[in-house]
Amino acid sequence: MRFFVPIALLVAWFAATSTGAIKSYQLASPQAVLVELNDLASHGLLWTDLGASVERVAIGFALAALLAIILGSLVGASRTAEKLLDPTLQAVRSVPSLAWVPLLLLWLGIGETAKIALVAIGAFFPVYVALASAIRNVDRKLVEVARVLGVGGVPFIARVLLPAALPQLLVGLRIGLTQAWLFLVAAELLGASSGLGFLLTDGQQIARTDEILVAILAFAICGKLSESGMRLLERRLVGWTDTVVPG
Amino acid sequence: MNAIAIQGLVKRYGAHTIFDGLDLDVAHGERLAVLGASGCGKSTLLRCIAGLESSDGGEIDVAGEIGYVFQEPRLFGWLDVERNVAFAARNSAERARVPEVLALVGLTAARAKLPKHLSGGMAQRTALARALVRKPEVLLFDEPLAALDALTRLELRASLREILIQAGATAVWVTHDVDDALTLATRTIVLQRAPNFVRAVEPAVGIDVGARRALLAALGISA
Numbered sequence: 001m002r003f004f005v006p007i008a009l010l011v012a013w014f015a016a017t018s019t020g021a022i023k024s025y026q027l028a029s030p031q032a033v034l035v036e037l038n039d040l041a042s043h044g045l046l047w048t049d050l051g052a053s054v055e056r057v058a059i060g061f062a063l064a065a066l067l068a069i070i071l072g073s074l075v076g077a078s079r080t081a082e083k084l085l086d087p088t089l090q091a092v093r094s095v096p097s098l099a100w101v102p103l104l105l106l107w108l109g110i111g112e113t114a115k116i117a118l119v120a121i122g123a124f125f126p127v128y129v130a131l132a133s134a135i136r137n138v139d140r141k142l143v144e145v146a147r148v149l150g151v152g153g154v155p156f157i158a159r160v161l162l163p164a165a166l167p168q169l170l171v172g173l174r175i176g177l178t179q180a181w182l183f184l185v186a187a188e189l190l191g192a193s194s195g196l197g198f199l200l201t202d203g204q205q206i207a208r209t210d211e212i213l214v215a216i217l218a219f220a221i222c223g224k225l226s227e228s229g230m231r232l233l234e235r236r237l238v239g240w241t242d243t244v245v246p247g
Numbered sequence: 248m249n250a251i252a253i254q255g256l257v258k259r260y261g262a263h264t265i266f267d268g269l270d271l272d273v274a275h276g277e278r279l280a281v282l283g284a285s286g287c288g289k290s291t292l293l294r295c296i297a298g299l300e301s302s303d304g305g306e307i308d309v310a311g312e313i314g315y316v317f318q319e320p321r322l323f324g325w326l327d328v329e330r331n332v333a334f335a336a337r338n339s340a341e342r343a344r345v346p347e348v349l350a351l352v353g354l355t356a357a358r359a360k361l362p363k364h365l366s367g368g369m370a371q372r373t374a375l376a377r378a379l380v381r382k383p384e385v386l387l388f389d390e391p392l393a394a395l396d397a398l399t400r401l402e403l404r405a406s407l408r409e410i411l412i413q414a415g416a417t418a419v420w421v422t423h424d425v426d427d428a429l430t431l432a433t434r435t436i437v438l439q440r441a442p443n444f445v446r447a448v449e450p451a452v453g454i455d456v457g458a459r460r461a462l463l464a465a466l467g468i469s470a
Contacts, residue, residue, distance in 0.1 A: 141321050148297055148315040149335050159334070163325045240325045240361050 028210035036210035037217070040199075050218060052194040053184060056112070057222075060119025061180040065173060067120075068127035072169075075128075076135025077161060086132070093125050098186055105190070115187035122183030123176040130172025134165035167238040174230035181223050196222075250275045250310050250385055250417035251296060257304030258291060265291055268305065271436070271447060273385075275310075278411060278418045280432035281447075282425065282462060287438045289421040293387050296419065311384025314416070318390045320370035322362040328373050329358040335380040344380055351410060352376045368399040375407070379414060386411070386418040392427065404430055425462045437465040 010030060016022045017029035024032065040046035071089070074081040100121060108114035138161055146152070146160050162169075188197020196215045203211030251273040258266040265288040273279050283289045294300040296307055297315050322331045329345060336342040349355050352372040362370060371391055378386060391407075392400045408431055411418055420431055428435045436447045448465060 141317070141319065142323065144299060145315075145317070145321045145323075147299065148313070151334075160323070163323070166325070238325070240363065 025207050025209065028213060032210045033213045033217070037214045040214060046214070046218070049195050049199050053188065053196045054222065056115050056119055056187070056195065057180045057184050060116040061123045061177055063116070064120040064123035064176060064180070065127055068124050068176070069131060072128045072131030073135060073157070076132040076165070077157065089128065097121050097183065101186070101190060110191045115184070115192065118187040119180050119183045123180040126175035126179055127169070127172040130168045131165060134168035135161050138164045167241050170230065170234045170238060174227065174234070177226050177230055178223065181219065181226070185219065248310065249273055250277070251419065252308040253296070253305065255305035256295065256302055256307065258295060258300070259303050269447060273417055273419060275417055276415060278420065278431060278433045280428035280435040281419060281421045281438060282428050282435060282466060283423060283438035284466060285423060287440050289438055290389050292438070293389050293419065293421050297387055309385055312381055314378030314381065314383035314386045316374050316378050316386070316388045316391045318393055320362070320374040322370055322373055324362050327359050327361055328354055328365070331362070331373055332376045332380055335377045337381070341380055348376045348379045351379065351413070353406065366399070367395050368403050371395065371403060375410070384417060386414070386416045388418065388420045390422050392424070407431065425466070428462060435462060437462065439465070
């Protein structure tokens with residue numbers, strides 16, 4: 001059942017391109033995409049671009065997650081930190097993140113740093129917001145158990161707050177990773193000499209829809225793989241929860 | 248020397264006075280039931296003793312360590328039964344006591360289960376085991392049977408009696424259930440709402456036919 005629509009679309013695509021109803025500069029045929037995929041892969045270009053993109057996402061996401069976990073824990077656990085930091089961070093969050101692009105380009109140029117910074121901006125907020133609210137909303141009743149037992153300070157954070165907040169943190173990380181890919185495309189469209197986004201613009205400039213479709217396919221696979229990886233991690237780490245965490 | 252000595256306890260919530268000079272002594276090894284209607288300040292008294300609430304006056308002295316069993320089990324969902332119990336252990340000696348305590352509450356076979364797979368009675372037994380690990384001098388119970396179904400309540404009440412007698416600890420048991428008091432306590436007080444605050448009265452009851460009636464009468468229920 002679930003494969004019916006995709007197969008129907010594929011057949012329609014094949015029919016429309018092979019009968020000449022749609023020209024190849026408008027939409028390449030499925031077989032042309034396969035040939036291009038093979039071509040790019042065998043010349044190693046696909047792996048170079050894929051590697052460049054994955055590296056940017058990995059570094060940007062890791063930086064964002066680290067910063068978001070530190071700031072989210074602080075703001076969630078301490079009223080003072082919340083008053084001090086949260087209003088500012090919420091104000092920054094209300095700016096559509098792509099609006100930072102011109103500033104980033106001016107400050108950091110069009111090199112790797114600007115791209116990684118943009119990816120990090122995109123990934124930061126879902127993680128930060130999820131963790132801060134999860135820690136703030138940890139069951140007061142569990143907090144009292146720790147208090148009665150005299151468990152406080154760092155042991156309290158490590159043994160009670162963080163494990164209790166872990167399910168929402170993982171959801172935040174999953175959404176953050178999706179955002180990271182989204183912002184990577186934006187960053188690479190703005191000017192890059194490598195990466196899957198570069199394949200997109202390159203394909204556009206030389207009117208090669210097969211190249212564009214290969215890049216889109218690669219993005220789809222990367223997105224799906226990272227999402228599945230995060231869900232696997234969730235199942236492994238927070239199988240103890242009574243209910244499936246929404247999101 | 249008493250296990251718990253409360254002198255002139257004052258507790259207010261805003262303009263509302265709960266206790267206005269409450270005195271209460273609990274002797275070593277005594278099992279005191281604190282009876283009272285809902286909302287009369289039973290839990291507040293217990294929370295003051297445990298230091299979960301600050302008092303507005305008076306003195307509370309507790310000789311030694313406190314173990315606290317709440318109305319709900321309050322287990323850590325990410326830890327299995329054994330690790331929930333071991334959460335209370337501070338050193339290797341207390342960690343070594345975990346199997347012994349698990350056996351005492353009858354959970355040895357269930358030690359690897361996660362809280363989401365426990366029945367209400369088993370979850371409450373786990374909470375009790377967690378409170379027992381440190382061998383506390385004083386055990387505080389805040390209606391630990393109230394959330395259980397009738398059959399489980401009877402069963403757990405019976406085994407709790409055995410466990411408390413074995414542990415030999417001083418216990419304060421807050422409840423609105425007269426049968427809890429009759430089964431578990433060596434002494435019972437009743438918290439009554441006086442016009443402006445709550446006072447403690449001690450009906451002269453032994454374990455006899457009239458006891459139940461006397462306690463109900465002190466609660467203001469004619470039986």
